[in-house]
Amino acid sequence: MSQWTDQWRDFVRKTSYKNSLAEKKMSNDQFWRSYGIYDQALMHSGYPGEALAKISSFIAPKTTLLDIGAGTGAFAIPLSKITSKTIAIDPSQYQLQILLEKAEKQSLTNITTIEKEWKDVETKEIGSNVDYSLAAYSLFDEDIEGFLSKMIDITQRGIFIVFRANGSDTLNEFAFGPRPYADYICLAQILKDMGHRFDEMLFTRNYSMPIDLVFQQYRFCSKSKEELLGHLSREGRLLDRDDGKWAKFQATDALLYTIR
Numbered sequence: 270m271s272q273w274t275d276q277w278r279d280f281v282r283k284t285s286y287k288n289s290l291a292e293k294k295m296s297n298d299q300f301w302r303s304y305g306i307y308d309q310a311l312m313h314s315g316y317p318g319e320a321l322a323k324i325s326s327f328i329a330p331k332t333t334l335l336d337i338g339a340g341t342g343a344f345a346i347p348l349s350k351i352t353s354k355t356i357a358i359d360p361s362q363y364q365l366q367i368l369l370e371k372a373e374k375q376s377l378t379n380i381t382t383i384e385k386e387w388k389d390v391e392t393k394e395i396g397s398n399v400d401y402s403l404a405a406y407s408l409f410d411e412d413i414e415g416f417l418s419k420m421i422d423i424t425q426r427g428i429f430i431v432f433r434a435n436g437s438d439t440l441n442e443f444a445f446g447p448r449p450y451a452d453y454i455c456l457a458q459i460l461k462d463m464g465h466r467f468d469e470m471l472f473t474r475n476y477s478m479p480i481d482l483v484f485q486q487y488r489f490c491s492k493s494k495e496e497l498l499g500h501l502s503r504e505g506r507l508l509d510r511d512d513g514k515w516a517k518f519q520a521t522d523a524l525l526y527t528i529r
């Protein structure tokens with residue numbers, strides 16, 4: 270245990286969406302069902318953007334990819350056009366169902382899914398031939414060393430981790446108050462303490478989003494819609510467009526990677 274693993278555990282427990290699960294007594298799957306606009310939000314935010322392009326450039330054709338916490342397939346779907354086999358792991362049936370619908374629409378037949386948290390997946394379910402593994406905004410495990418070492422041990426050629434590099438949006442602090450924070454530096458330090466050196470790249474996205482999607486993202490906070498609008502307006506982040514109010518955001522994604 271180190272200050273970094275403590276920081277990550279506090280972030281998962283008190284700040285990440287896992288905190289909402291505990292507070293609202295919801296299952297992981299219920300959370301993602303209640304956030305059905307996830308893909309719409311991604312579309313407006315330009316995610317996965319350059320991080321996907323960079324990862325694609327590292328992946329050799331006819332290989333096997335493990336996407337841990339694959340969600341609706343932001344990475345798994347496009348990367349499966351390169352791989353011969355992709356295993357998408359996610360504890361949410363709802364998220365995996367959306368992923369599989371996308372795969373079908375694009376005639377991708379090389380994706381299999383495992384509906385579990387990463388810690389509960391057994392090696393025999395995956396097989397021993399994993400060339401690449403990826404976890405993008407999905408490392409929601411209080412035992413982060415266990416999560417990472419399982420991922421590293423099973424992978425033969427390349428490991429990719431995507432997580433935020435920007436500070437917390439001021440809207441988060443306004444909406445939820447001060448909470449424990451963690452970003453990619455915390456993950457990089459944990460990896461270093463475990464004896465692994467990963468390379469780093471940062472990619473910034475500037476984007477705007479319809480205000481209704483923003484309200485959806487902040488549906489569990491204690492502030493009213495008017496208060497959220499007030500904060501965005503004070504920061505000069507509101508746009509009045511013909512199709513209604515939109516809000517401006519900036520996000521930076523970090524890619525931590527190692528190629529063997």
Ligand SMILES: C[S@@+](CC[C@H](N)C(=O)[O-])C[C@H]1O[C@@H](n2cnc3c(N)ncnc32)[C@H](O)[C@@H]1O
Pocket residue numbers: 297301337338339340341342343344358359360361364385386387388404405406407408409410
């Ligand atoms: C923010 S989404 C990211 C999805 C996708 N990787 C992307 O970049 O769009 C997080 C996903 O991780 C999944 N997840 C959360 N904790 C997980 C765990 N311990 N193991 C595997 N997946 C997990 C959630 O169910 C959710 O679908």
